[in-house]
Amino acid sequence: xxxxxxxxxxxxxxxxxxxxxxxxxxxxxxxxGRALKLAKAIEAEINNDKETLKILARSxxxxxxxxxxxxxxxxxxxxIFDKVESLINKTIEKLKDYEFKTFLVGTHIPEExxxxxxxxxxDYMEGIKQEFGRIFGKILAKKINKMPDKENPDIVIHINxxxxxxxxxxxxxxxxxxxIKKVRGIPQTRWLCGFCKGRxxxxxxxxxxxxxxxxxxxxxEPILKATKGKDYRFHGAGREDIDxxxxxxxxxxVIEIKEPKVREIDLKKIEEEINKDGxxxxxxxxxxxxxxxxxxxxxxxxxxxxxxxxxxxxxxxEDLKKLEEELKDREIYQRTPKRVLHxxxxxxxxxxxxKVEANKIDRNNFELIIYCDGGLYxxxxxxxxxxxxxxxxxxxxxxxxxxxxxxxxxxxxxETNGRDE
Numbered sequence: 001x002x003x004x005x006x007x008x009x010x011x012x013x014x015x016x017x018x019x020x021x022x023x024x025x026x027x028x029x030x031x032x033g034r035a036l037k038l039a040k041a042i043e044a045e046i047n048n049d050k051e052t053l054k055i056l057a058r059s060x061x062x063x064x065x066x067x068x069x070x071x072x073x074x075x076x077x078x079x080i081f082d083k084v085e086s087l088i089n090k091t092i093e094k095l096k097d098y099e100f101k102t103f104l105v106g107t108h109i110p111e112e113x114x115x116x117x118x119x120x121x122x123d124y125m126e127g128i129k130q131e132f133g134r135i136f137g138k139i140l141a142k143k144i145n146k147m148p149d150k151e152n153p154d155i156v157i158h159i160n161x162x163x164x165x166x167x168x169x170x171x172x173x174x175x176x177x178x179x180i181k182k183v184r185g186i187p188q189t190r191w192l193c194g195f196c197k198g199r200x201x202x203x204x205x206x207x208x209x210x211x212x213x214x215x216x217x218x219x220x221e222p223i224l225k226a227t228k229g230k231d232y233r234f235h236g237a238g239r240e241d242i243d244x245x246x247x248x249x250x251x252x253x254v255i256e257i258k259e260p261k262v263r264e265i266d267l268k269k270i271e272e273e274i275n276k277d278g279x280x281x282x283x284x285x286x287x288x289x290x291x292x293x294x295x296x297x298x299x300x301x302x303x304x305x306x307x308x309x310x311x312x313x314x315x316x317x318e319d320l321k322k323l324e325e326e327l328k329d330r331e332i333y334q335r336t337p338k339r340v341l342h343x344x345x346x347x348x349x350x351x352x353x354x355k356v357e358a359n360k361i362d363r364n365n366f367e368l369i370i371y372c373d374g375g376l377y378x379x380x381x382x383x384x385x386x387x388x389x390x391x392x393x394x395x396x397x398x399x400x401x402x403x404x405x406x407x408x409x410x411x412x413x414x415e416t417n418g419r420d421e
Contacts, residue, residue, distance in 0.1 A: 004040055004052070006120050011059040013074035015081060022126035029131060037061050076116055077128060080161035081135070088140050091157055091166055095144065098170060099262050102149035105140070106169075107133040108160040132161055152289055154263060170259040173227060175267065176292050177285040178250030181215055181240065186279060188239040189216040211242070218280045220255055222273045227260035237296045237411055238303070238374055245407045248304075250283050252413060254293040300374040300417040302354070304410035307368040308361075309382055313399040315366055320358035323368075326396045327356040332372075335388040337380045351376035351417070365404070368393070373417040379403040 002021070006012065012020075018033025025032060041061050044052040050067070057067045059074075073079065107129045117127060136159070137148050156169035181188075191211050193204035200206040216234035224232050237252040267285040274282050335348045353376070357369040370378060377389070382403045384392035394401045 002036055002040075003122065004055075007055050007059050010075050010116070010120065011055075011072040012076055013060055016074050016076040016128070017059070019076075019126050019128065019131060020120065020122045021124045022131075023124040029126070038063065076113065076120075078162060080128075080132060083161055083164065084132075084136055084139060087159065087161060087164060087166065088136065088143060090164075091140060091159070092144060094166060094168055095155070095157075097261055098155060098168070099260075099264060100146065100154035101263070102147050102153045103137075103140075103155045103157060104148060104150060104153035105133045105137040106156050106158045107136070108158060108165075110160075110162050113162070136161075172290070173229070173257040173260040173263055174254055174288045174290060174293055175223060175257070175285055176252065176254045176288040176296070177271075178252055178283045179215060179219060179236075179246065180248070180250045180281040180283070181244075181246040181279070182281065183279045184243045184245060185211075186218075187211050187214045187242045188236055189234050190214050213279075215280050218277050219253075219274055219282055222270055223255055223257060223265070226265045226270060227257045227262045229257040229261070230259040232257050235293045235297050237299070237301055237413070240408050241379075241406070243406070247306075247407050248409045248411070250281070251408065251411050252296050252301075254288060254296050256293060302412040302415040302417065303372065303374050303408055304412070305368075305370045305372070305378050306407045306409050307370060307378055307382060307403050308405040309366050309368055309393065309401050310404045311364050311366070311397070311399050311401045314363045315360060315397075315399075317360060319397050319399075320360055320366060323358050323393060323396055324356050326391065327353045327370075327393075329354060330391070332376060332381060333390050334377060334380060335385075337377050337385050337388065340377075349375065353381070369409075374411075375417065378406055 006020070007017070012033075014033035014037060015030040016033065017036060018029035018031065021032060021036070022029055037056055037059065038061065041053065041056050041064055043049075044056065045064075053064050053067050054069055057064045057069045058072050060071045062071075109129050113128065117125075140146075140157075141148055152171075154171055156171065158167045158169060159165070191209060191214065192198040193201060193208055193210050195201050195203045196208060198208040200208045204210065216232075220232040220234060233256045235254045235256065240246050240251070267287070271282055271285050274280065330353050332351050332353055333348055334351060336344045336346045351373040353370060353372040355371040359367040359369075361367060368382070370381070372378075377385075380389040380392070382393045382401050384390075384394040
């Protein structure tokens with residue numbers, strides 16, 4: 001049944017009345033509402049139902065004769081569909097500084113309109129938010145020759161057609177690749193000064209940073225400049241210590257550019273510019289999506305390390321063979337190392353060493369090639385960290401051992417840990 005009683009309280013325009021029954025018949029809300037009102041007006045004239053005719057005339061049925069009553073403004077749409085053209089022009093003006101391929105329209109309506117919809121809703125109704133967004137988006141797409149995208153839009157246009165407020169949500173640009181860190185002494189990410197927390201002080205020479213440069217900055221700054229973005233964030237597949245090199249074919253990463261104005265950049269040229277630095281090299285830069293960032297950050301990849309180890313006592317070939325045998329397919333119970341207790345929860349993590357290759361250098365020095373789960377602290381695997389890591393190289397040999405140098409030589413993307421963090 002069509003509920004014409006709603007028109008007694010609210011003089012809905014043709015479009016809004018038709019929206020109450022949007023899921024019936026394949027036509028526009030405007031045409032549907034007008035047809036329903038006209039059908040009711042004909043019935044009212046036949047029955048000489050002047051009260052109904054007055055109600056219909058008040059809601060905009062101009063064909064009714066001999067009823068002298070003015071049409072009232074619609075309390076639901078309040079004329080927002082008459083503003084579409086001007087709002088589109090304002091939107092295009094806001095978009096002119098941004099390069100993008102896809103967009104999404106987010107329509108916002110006042111609370112009182114939401115309350116009205118709740119009061120008059122039917123089982124066949126379409127919300128005014130949905131209709132306005134659909135019409136606005138369709139016209140805008142044609143005018144700017146861009147595609148709407150509900151899943152991964154470059155830009156979200158937030159619009160309140162009632163207040164005519166328009167704002168842009170510029171979604172990040174994501175670029176993935178691999179990096180090689182050729183030198184020691186560079187942190188992976190920006191490291192704020194512990195005293196001023198980035199504001200700048202005498203202790204950091206007013207730079208706001210504990211270290212002057214990072215892998216993140218060497219990679220991020222050229223990309224930020226090319227995209228004319230606001231800021232950037234670096235997401236790596238794990239991280240190496242500041243004194244550890246990242247070698248081999250590099251560590252996977254995603255760089256996230258906030259509010260980019262330019263999205264079409266030459267990644268090969270960017271690679272060349274970054275690699276001129278000499279300390280960090282990037283490989284295989286590609287555009288990607290947010291899900292790649294999540295995957296890289298949250299997947300614990302196995303890794304292969306090269307460690308140069310010093311032992312306080314003399315090392316024999318038998319010692320090294322014992323290490324290889326004892327650490328093969330061995331679970332390691334590692335309590336959070338003392339050196340990272342200030343930033344990591346104090347708990348025992350279980351990781352696995354799959355294979356170790358030991359090579360003697362001289363009586364007190366040897367090299368270890370360690371293939372293991374991601375998240376295993378290698379320095380503590382060697383030293384034992386005063387018994388917090390069990391077993392360790394030191395405990396197996398019953399000799400104090402220390403890691404002098406450490407390199408990551410392989411991040412095994414396709415091989416995840418046997419256990420979760």
